[in-house]
Amino acid sequence: MKAAVLGATGYTGGVLLRLLGAHPEVSQIIAVSSSQAGQSARAVDPGLSPAVEEKMGRQDGKLVTLDQAVKAVSAGEVDVVFSALPHLKSAEVCAPFLGKTVLIDLSADFRLKDPAVFAKAYGAAMPRPDLASRAVYGLAEWHTEQIRSADIIAVPGCYPTATLLPVLPLAKAGMVQGTVIVNAISGISGAGRKEKIDLLYVERSENVNAYSPGTSHRHAPEIAQELGAANKALSLLFTPHMAPLRRGMAVTTVVELAVKVSSDVVAGAYRNAYGGRPFISLAADRVPQTREVWGSNRCDIGWKIEDGHLMLFSVIDNLVKGASGQAVQDMNIRFGIDECAGLPAGGEL
Ligand SMILES: NC(=O)c1ccc[n+]([C@@H]2O[C@H](COP(=O)([O-])OP(=O)(O)OC[C@H]3O[C@@H](n4cnc5c(N)ncnc54)[C@H](OP(=O)(O)O)[C@@H]3O)[C@@H](O)[C@H]2O)c1
Numbered sequence: 264m265k266a267a268v269l270g271a272t273g274y275t276g277g278v279l280l281r282l283l284g285a286h287p288e289v290s291q292i293i294a295v296s297s298s299q300a301g302q303s304a305r306a307v308d309p310g311l312s313p314a315v316e317e318k319m320g321r322q323d324g325k326l327v328t329l330d331q332a333v334k335a336v337s338a339g340e341v342d343v344v345f346s347a348l349p350h351l352k353s354a355e356v357c358a359p360f361l362g363k364t365v366l367i368d369l370s371a372d373f374r375l376k377d378p379a380v381f382a383k384a385y386g387a388a389m390p391r392p393d394l395a396s397r398a399v400y401g402l403a404e405w406h407t408e409q410i411r412s413a414d415i416i417a418v419p420g421c422y423p424t425a426t427l428l429p430v431l432p433l434a435k436a437g438m439v440q441g442t443v444i445v446n447a448i449s450g451i452s453g454a455g456r457k458e459k460i461d462l463l464y465v466e467r468s469e470n471v472n473a474y475s476p477g478t479s480h481r482h483a484p485e486i487a488q489e490l491g492a493a494n495k496a497l498s499l500l501f502t503p504h505m506a507p508l509r510r511g512m513a514v515t516t517v518v519e520l521a522v523k524v525s526s527d528v529v530a531g532a533y534r535n536a537y538g539g540r541p542f543i544s545l546a547a548d549r550v551p552q553t554r555e556v557w558g559s560n561r562c563d564i565g566w567k568i569e570d571g572h573l574m575l576f577s578v579i580d581n582l583v584k585g586a587s588g589q590a591v592q593d594m595n596i597r598f599g600i601d602e603c604a605g606l607p608a609g610g611e612l
Contacts, residue, residue, distance in 0.1 A: 264598065265340060267293040267332050269356060270347035274456050275369050277308055278587035279345050284315030286591065286605030288598075292318040293335055296326040333359045343367060343594055347587070349455070354390035361394070365597060366415050367590050373398035373417035374485050384481045400489065401593040403602075404540050405431055410596045418593060421585030422447050422482040422503060425514040427489050428543065429564045429575040432536035433518075433529070434494040439573060440521040443490060445501045447515075450508035450553070453581045468507045476502045510582050511553030516575040520568070529566055529573065541603050542584060542592065551578045558611035560588035583607075 266283050270276040271294035283289045292315065294304050303324050305311050316324040322331075335341050336359070344360045346353045346368045353370035360366055372390050375381045381389035389395065399413035400406055402424065410416060419427070426445050433439050451467055460466065477483065483501045490497050497518075530547060537543040544551075544563045551563035560583050565576040579585045588606055595602050 264289045264342050264594075264600075265291040265293075266594075267295060267335065267341050267344045268347060269295045269329070269332070269344065269353075270349075271296045271304065271326055272299055272307055272456075273347050274452050274582055275586040275590075276347035277310075278582045279347060279590065280304070280308070280311055280315050282587055282591045282605055284312050284318060288600050288604055290318065291321060291340075293322060293332050293341065294319060294326050295329055295332045297329065300326050300328040300331075302326050329356060336360050336364050342598070345587075345590055345594075346370060350385060351387055351390060354394075361415070365413070365594075367401070367418060367593055367597075368398075368415065369418045369586055369590055371417075371420065371481065371485070373415055374400060374419065375488060377488075380484045380488070384484050401589065402427060402489065403589055403592040403596060404428065404537055404543060405489075407596055410593055411599075413597060416590075416593045416597065418586065418590045420482045420485055421449065421453055421512055421579065421581035422480075422501075422514070423485045423489065424585050424589060425512045425562060425577050425579045425581075426486050426501075426516060428562045429514075429566070429577045430490065430516055430518070431493050432532045433573065434490060434497055435536075436532050437494065438521055438524060438529075438532060439494075439518040440496065441519045442498045442500055444517045445486070445499065445514060446504070447502070448504045448506045448513045450510040450512065450581055451505060452510045453512065453585075454505075467505070471504060471506045473502050473504045508553065510580055511557060512579050512581045512585055513551075513553050514575075514577045516577070517572055518575075519572050523571075524568070526566065526568060529568070533564065541608055542588075542606070546576070550576045553578050553580075554610070556580050556584070556610050558583060558607055559609055560584045560592060560606040561608055561610070580610075 350371040354372035378389040398415040401416040546565035
């Protein structure tokens, strides 16, 4: 497999290079950078392994321009393009690739189906409404069959991934009702590698706060879209928080049970939905922690039944299962490769 990565010097671009560098089926990588083309990838990011540089051998281990990548795609030299660019930029930059290769987009540009919902969330028109129905929402365990034949895969946001994976099987089975109340905590890398005052160490360390509560967070309509597709009767109350962690995401969801069920019945619903899937780990009555999934592509799910309500606890690494890992998982599914190839299931210590 030959892969190109756009936005190679960003956080998710850097994780993509690491994962593709270790991927047994990927032989060539083209790493595109708008800011540092012509530089050696390992000089820009000394944390990259020599294996990444070897796979970038045709470009002498250097970051390249978008034009170079467009030429390689036009010459049929690229099987898959990963775009790790900001929303509203990604669809525009990727236009020359559409129809020529498979696009796996980590931005929000192809995630939402309704242009009006997109415009409200992102304050600008949906870049390619003509492609909204063609793009497949890349929640790997949920839309597996559609991913197999997709040519545009929209990798979900990190909050939606960590929220939807525990809720969807129960929503679809009609086990829950009313409002799905989500309180979510993200590490700071979730905001990208930006120079912003409120992302500075002094502002963030020893400090936790809710931000963009309710529908004011851009991920709320994305969660609502998928929740509504599973069970129209459910509504959503979403409150994200930022905590002084480099990476990691913990989500606590509370929802009323529609029927009286035992913990074993909940476990059964998860086994029906995810049995045999390598990156869903059921923690049952143990509350999972972010440190257990650092560096891994897993989503760990715990739950507790209390007073007619279900409390769900889910954790992911926002840069892996919440972004680049899920993107590689989507690639594996799309190209009929072992779903686990190149993806860590174990967490780092
Ligand atoms: N961080 C997360 O946890 C996370 C999770 C899920 C999804 N996402 C999504 O994934 C995408 C990348 O996120 P990230 O966290 O990696 O962001 P990031 O660290 O800010 O990196 C984005 C990269 O895109 C390139 N870029 C920035 N502005 C550009 C512009 N105007 N035109 C062209 N290229 C530009 C830059 O790389 P070059 O200079 O090398 O081109 C930049 O480093 C975003 O759409 C984000 O919403 C992020």
